[in-house]
Amino acid sequence: MLGNEINDPSATNTQPCVTTSKSGEVLYFVSDRVGGEGGRDIWFSVRDKDGGFTPAINLGNKINTNKDEMSPYYDSKNKCLYFSSDGMIGMGGFDIYKSTLRDGKWSKPENLGYPINTSKDERFFQLETDGKTALFSSNRTGGIGDIDIWEVDLSNLPSTNNQEPVSNI
Numbered sequence: 001m002l003g004n005e006i007n008d009p010s011a012t013n014t015q016p017c018v019t020t021s022k023s024g025e026v027l028y029f030v031s032d033r034v035g036g037e038g039g040r041d042i043w044f045s046v047r048d049k050d051g052g053f054t055p056a057i058n059l060g061n062k063i064n065t066n067k068d069e070m071s072p073y074y075d076s077k078n079k080c081l082y083f084s085s086d087g088m089i090g091m092g093g094f095d096i097y098k099s100t101l102r103d104g105k106w107s108k109p110e111n112l113g114y115p116i117n118t119s120k121d122e123r124f125f126q127l128e129t130d131g132k133t134a135l136f137s138s139n140r141t142g143g144i145g146d147i148d149i150w151e152v153d154l155s156n157l158p159s160t161n162n163q164e165p166v167s168n169i
Helices: none
Strands: 013-021 024-031 041-046 069-075 080-085 095-102 122-127 133-138 148-153 166-168
Touching (some): 013 069, 024 069, 080 122, 095 122
Antiparallel strands (some): 013 024, 080 095, 133 148, 148 166
8 A cells, every 4th residue: 555645535546657766766656636737647756764655746837737647657767757648749649758857857848759659649658678679559550459569669760771660569
């Protein structure tokens, strides 16, 4: 049990991502709790010395919009937060964005662009340990079902050869 700091009983609390930082373990998660920017927002909490979590803090309006943000993934090596949003100007419904944490502040989110994002919904971006490959979900054309897992070879972006950088797995 993560307690009411995370599991607000009056809200939906989903999509946890745990990472380690200088301050200890940090939990990023999605919630539609009171105090957000609107819709579902990304929040964070730090594990305290007693093993509990500090009160959840909204990442603010640089990351969150009046619509929905979801599927946070934090790359601790590069201090980047990857997430999906349908409230920022993008290519489709949900696009995947990246924001870097510098001096305690998030950079303006950067749309990862095509071929990762399309006119469909892209979510749940996650880097593989090699740092050169990523997985994400999409309902784009060419999949096997409604929503499929796709793999992208980041070393081929932008593609400089005939290899297809994104493939259905």
